[in-house]
Ligand SMILES: Nc1nc2c(c(=O)[nH]1)N[C@H]1C(S)=C(S)[C@@H](COP(=O)(O)O)O[C@H]1N2
């Protein structure tokens with residue numbers, strides 16, 4: 001994304017030592033938690049290998065769009081070619097048009113997601129078992145990058161709340177932390193310091209439980225391609241795109257606010273909440289308008305990306321200029 005307007009990013013400006021050290025502490029905690037989860041249920045037994053899906057494969061059994069229509073926008077969908085060839089996925093490249101080809105051979109099967117932390121029933125979920133467990137549905141969402149461009153994407157996914165309900169959050173759980181795979185053998189930028197890897201993100205538990213918040217396994221009716229975050233990525237449509245962490249391997253519930261990659265990189269520019277808000281400018285550019293990919297001219301950016309009627313109550317009493 002975004003640190004600069006993206007093309008002129010300089011790595012030296014991003015990682016400062018304090019940030020680096022605090023992240024290392026968090027990682028140590030996460031590693032300990034992962035050990036505790038090691039003995040928990042493994043959902044793999046639900047998955048028979050012959051049914052495992054391939055990248056770009058048609059997803060069957062998707063709940064009809066009509067059923068989930070109330071959650072979807074009727075605005076024109078962005079072209080598949082643009083959705084799959086204009087990507088932010090810094091582990092592969094900071095060049096949006098280079099990600100697709102660099103991520104082409106990214107291995108997403110087999111793939112498991114460890115869910116643990118402050119939950120009564122931690123577990124390790126196999127991606128294909130998950131897809132069968134929670135019938136995915138189509139959700140056509142607006143997608144607004146903090147850089148000022150937007151798309152309309154027909155995701156296939158299921159509410160994150162379904163997994164959270166299954167693992168049963170403890171009463172002191174307040175936040176959900178997410179982590180992307182960081183594999184230097186497959187991701188060319190993991191050896192660089194343009195960001196502090198692995199990419200991590202977080203939500204407040206009530207945001208994570210909100211019915212608009214989904215884990216996506218596909219788009220345009222097919223399984224996700226690597227460049228879009230295969231095999232599983234977060235989608236929170238009222239927040240800037242960088243909250244939508246890709247290729248997730250860990251989900252952990254915590255009592256305290258977890259670190260988030262762009263907030264760590266530059267907390268004066270990227271807040272933890274990062275709700276789309278045309279009234280709060282980025283320090284270096286306005287957020288009033290956006291360029292919808294494939295359209296000419298600019299659109300007005302909407303408060304909470306147009307989802308205010310559904311999510312504004314999550315932030316009642318909060319000053320959105322302070323909690324940006
Ligand atoms: N792991 C990881 N997740 C990520 C990113 C990234 O660089 N790494 N980029 C984010 C940003 S800035 C955006 S706008 C969206 C882009 O998603 P898309 O390429 O599917 O449109 O992914 C987000 N998730």
Ligand SMILES: [Mo]
Nearest residue numbers: 145146241242
């Ligand atoms: Mo973004």
